[in-house]
Amino acid sequence: KPTNAAVFNNWGAKYAVQRASPLVCPNQGLANELSILCRDRELEGLSKNALAYERAIGIIKSYPKVITSDTFKSDLTKLPSLGAKTQTKILEYIDQGHVNEAQATLASERYQSLSLFTSIYGIGPTKARQFYGMGMRTIADLERYYDIPPSPDPERPRPPEVVTEVLKGLDVVSGFTPNGKPIRDEGRASELSVPVGIVLKDELDVRIPRAEVEEMRDVVLHELEELQPGCVSTIVGGYRRGKPMSNDVDIVISHSDYTKGKDIIPGLCKRLTAQLYRKGLVTHIMHLSGFHAHNALREEHWDSLEKALTVFKLPPSENNPVRIHRRVDLIFALPESYWTAVIGWSGSKMFQRDLRLWAKQEKGMKFDSVGLTRRHDSKRFLPKTEEEVFQILGLPWIDPTMRNV
Ligand code: DCP
Ligand code: MG
Incomplete structure (x- = not known):
């Protein structure tokens, strides 16, 4: 089903679910610079600031032509989701092709270590900041902390057979029930998720x-x-x-x-x-x-x-x-x-977040991956297709490839 044409020129709309957001947009360079700042706020646990950046990036992702000083002035300065600080950064980008603070962030040791740590499965921003606070900076630091034998060649990732060998000591399934269900040692599972993530990092990357x-x-x-x-x-x-x-x-x-x-x-x-x-x-x-x-x-x-x-x-x-x-x-x-x-897990995260917000604020409904219900009487809708979910929510159809907000 083709994406509703109206959503292609709807960049000013409040909710991301009203706008088409392609995978790569005409202002991708700007979106990438602002994403660094968004990521930085996430890593620092400043979720409100991160969300504000995410909303600004969302608008930029759905803006259909390259932003110039003129189009910036005529189209973007009035939008409530673009605050004064963000606007200054967009202007910097139009002038110089980069955002000063984004470049400084990329170069900072703290940002680099926190990004590196959170790229490991099982490590979120909070744990990453703890490790940084303990003086750790590199993967080698984490390996020492967890007693994981380093790669035989420090210049290269572990070869697959070495990865398998190291992982043997880190298994958490201790057997199976008579019905064939895996028995997991949950205490050990939460202890081991980070070391497993560290050993697997090079492959999962x-x-x-x-x-x-x-x-x-x-x-x-x-x-x-x-x-x-x-x-x-x-x-x-x-x-x-x-x-x-x-x-x-x-x-x-x-x-x-x-x-x-x-x-x-x-x-x-x-x-x-x-x-x-x-x-x-x-x-x-x-x-x-x-x-x-x-x-x-x-x-x-x-x-x-x-x-x-x-x-x-x-x-x-x-x-x-x-x-x-x-x-x-x-x-x-x-x-x-x-x-x-299917819709909830297709994402993007921002698309799915605004779907919930739209349902709640505009339609008096509750949307999540489990279903769609009307708030005042808890009536449950039973959509038989993906299109029907959009119809019930009063939204124009947006193809999954246009949900990259
Ligand atoms: N999702 C979500 N909130 C979460 C986890 C997932 O909304 N806490 C949804 C949105 C995601 C989708 O599930 O788009 C899949 O999550 P992934 O982390 O796998 O992200 P993607 O598949 O979008 O990207 P990739 O796996 O390539 O990094
Ligand atoms: Mg995925």
């Missing part, structure tokens, strides 16, 4: 081309079909927004039988993950959750869908005798939640 994303999906679905025929799935995340390379693979899974799906889906996440683990396709389970209410409480993610956050490795093939570890997220939704789950 390698972006995944689209063809390999699809290959991984095919392998997962093949195992799923064996366990449970009739499932449906969509690759979501950056892949669905058209990114040529992804950092991880996100797949939303449900069942084609709307009625029976209610009984089929619960527990399937654990069964599939166990099967993949047994076959050596999943090498690490970073997180495994169920529908249970008590899980939803301590859930760091924003929805209560059953999900497995895993480390995955394709079996070697003729063309690819050496495979590296990849991150794969498997998200399971009941049939009635499928399309909201």
Whole structure:
């Protein structure tokens, strides 16, 4: 379905869900400079400031032509989401082709270390600032702290067989129940997520081309079909927004039988993950959750869908005798939640955040990956397609490739 033409020239709209945001925009250089400042505020725990930058970047991402001093004056100075400080920085960029503070930030030791630390799976801004406060600056510092043997050649990443060897000491699955469910040592799991992330960093840093994303999906679905025929799935995340390379693979899974799906889906996440683990396709389970209410409480993610956050490795093939570890997220939704789950996990983060805000502030509804409800009487909508979700929310259709806000 083509994207509604109106959203292409709607850069002044308040919500990101009213605007088309391509993967690469005419003002990409400016967006990148401001993203450095946004990232810096995130790393420093200043989430309000980060969000303000994110909103400004959102406007720029949907502005359809190159911003000049003239178009800046006529179109952008009146927008409430572009504050005085941000405007000064945009003008700097128009004049000089860079933003002074962004360049200074990039060059700062603190920004460099915090970015490096948070690029490791399991380390967020808070932990990164703690490590920095303890005097650590490099990956080698973290390896010493966690007693991880360094790469045999300090100039190069560990070869895949060495990575596998080092990881052996860091497994958290201690066995399986008679039903085939993995038994995890949760205490050890939270202790080990950072060291596992450190050892895997070099491999997980390698972006995944689209063809390999699809290959991984095919392998997962093949195992799923064996366990449970009739499932449906969509690759979501950056892949669905058209990114040529992804950092991880996100797949939303449900069942084609709307009625029976209610009984089929619960527990399937654990069964599939166990099967993949047994076959050596999943090498690490970073997180495994169920529908249970008590899980939803301590859930760091924003929805209560059953999900497995895993480390995955394709079996070697003729063309690819050496495979590296990849991150794969498997998200399971009941049939009635499928399309909201697909939309929520397609992102971008900002798009999905404004979807929730739009639903709440403009429509009196609650949107999340689990579903769409009317606030005043809790009436639940049961959309049967992705388009229907947009219709119910009174929004023009926006193709996933235009949700890169
Ligand atoms: N998501 C979200 N909030 C979270 C986690 C995820 O809104 N806390 C949604 C938006 C993301 C999507 O899920 O776009 C997938 O998350 P990823 O972290 O995998 O991000 P992307 O897939 O967009 O990019 P990439 O994986 O290539 O880095
Ligand atoms: Mg992703």
